[in-house]
Amino acid sequence: MTNTTAVSDLTTPVPWAVIEGKADASSASFDVAVPSSNLGAEPQRLDATRAQITARLIRSYVDREKEQASLNYRGARQDIEPISRAPTNEKRNDYWTAPVVRRVNWTRANTFSALQEWEGVVVAITPNHIVASLVDLTAGKSRATEEAHIPLSEINERDLAKLVVGRVFRWAIGYQRIKTGTKKRTSNMVFRDLPQWTKRDFVEAQADAARLMGFLGSDESRAEAPVADSG
């Protein structure tokens, strides 16, 4: 049986208590998954971390053997989460295996929770502001029902060059949670560059137009306007 324990903070002792389900600790093997955010990119630091955890776990193991006490879960850290069935290629001996410490991509990623989203279209540009009509995506609208006056200072400098009347952008206001757990209210205005008009778009459009013109008749064949007479 392999138990894998994720350790999110190496500055505190690794609690033995989080390793669960072992009737006989001597037959257990386990991995320790360390969030890459706590390791950095340097291999030396990874090695140091691996050694530190190994020593710490051995010490904990020996202490526990001495105590021969029942497991006490009450002091377990709440932010340590078990990972089940983590893949491992390491061989282990029957008696006891030192923890395998490796870099994983399991991090507490940045998340964004939108409170309000719009699709905007630039309708006017002044020296200080843009005027944009807004489709309220949060309210499920499909057409503009609001208009914003947005100072140019609120727009990313790289986007200023893209500002032309008719330009479409996405705008979201909400809370961003960053890796450290910090919660921050943010406003994200994105002037998308993609997608682009492709040759395929034009080919399909021309085929559509040809079909419709077949229905409407050629430009030259319709010199006189018909009159509807409902009398």
Next chain:
Amino acid sequence: MNRVQKPLLQIPAENEIDVVVVGPGFGESILIHIGDGDWIIVDSCLDSSSDRPAALVFFEHIGVDPKRAVKLICASHWHDDHVGGIADLIQACGSAEFACSAALNRSEFVELASIYNQNRTLIQPSGPSEMYNVLSLLEQKRKPPLRVVAGLPFFRRTHGDVRLSCVVTALSPSNVEFDRFLRAIANVYPALRTSKSLRVPDLQPNDLSIAMWVEVGNLNILLGADVEEHDDPKRGWSAIVAVRGGNPRASLFKIAHHGSITGHYPGIWTDLLTKRPHAVLTPWNRGSKLPTEADCTRITSLTDLAFATSRPTPRRQKRKEAAVDRTLDEANISIRDIEPPTGFVHLRAEASSLNWTFTLSAEAITLDKFAS
């Protein structure tokens, strides 16, 4: 249209002519009862509360079946504010003919509509994509559009009672404007490998708008669409007045281009309209707002019977999440509603008379109060 007053919700009698100008602050739709239970509709906009074609919402309120009653739907031009939901309107009005400028049936425009219909990245539909939907729908119905040409009638209803005979005649665009429009299309055609993140711009000046003259018995109605004046005898109102002046005058005017000074031409008031006509405009609440205070002053000096279908919109009330409002305040960003509740101005006259009576919905307003 929740606050429609009860007295308005009555189907007109067979010999009553109704003109209902609907406007939610962006777009307009004009519904005309031409007598005998028949209606024609010029332009389409969406009802701000239901997002459905405002004409259909109005018909539901008064109990008219659009499938049987509507005989003609006309798009004065292809801008968003005049064709909002028009494909749905055509679908619902099964027996109606559809009319639009002959220029919108030309391959130049059909290709433009087709290419913008390819752009699925934008939430908001554009005028060309709406027109593409219209043409595709008409193709399915095997019912080609009526091609409107200036100076020619495009709808006629003969009736045993001559007071209910109806003719609708196009006054624009002139040949010069027609050609200018086709040339201008090239400027809004997207280029290969450019971003789709650009909404198709409205062509300015608006060369293609159809002003029209509706004649029902003795009643004459001038619908100004978005026709502008260019101080050119071959274009705009100068060209229209030169051709149409001297004929019977209209006692009801749908004011051109949301009351803008660019849609104003003194000859309209001196040569095409009766003295003290009823005049109705639909406000434009985006970008540069229309009408301006000066526009209201000018129009009310020409007639005291001038109306707007909706009120100028106030600054938006704080109603989103408090955190959103805090963010907006901190960044000095102001957001306002641009769609007040849909309002309408309702005018009614007996076919044998020349006297209109008017009723305003709760959102509509007399123009002298619009700017104050």
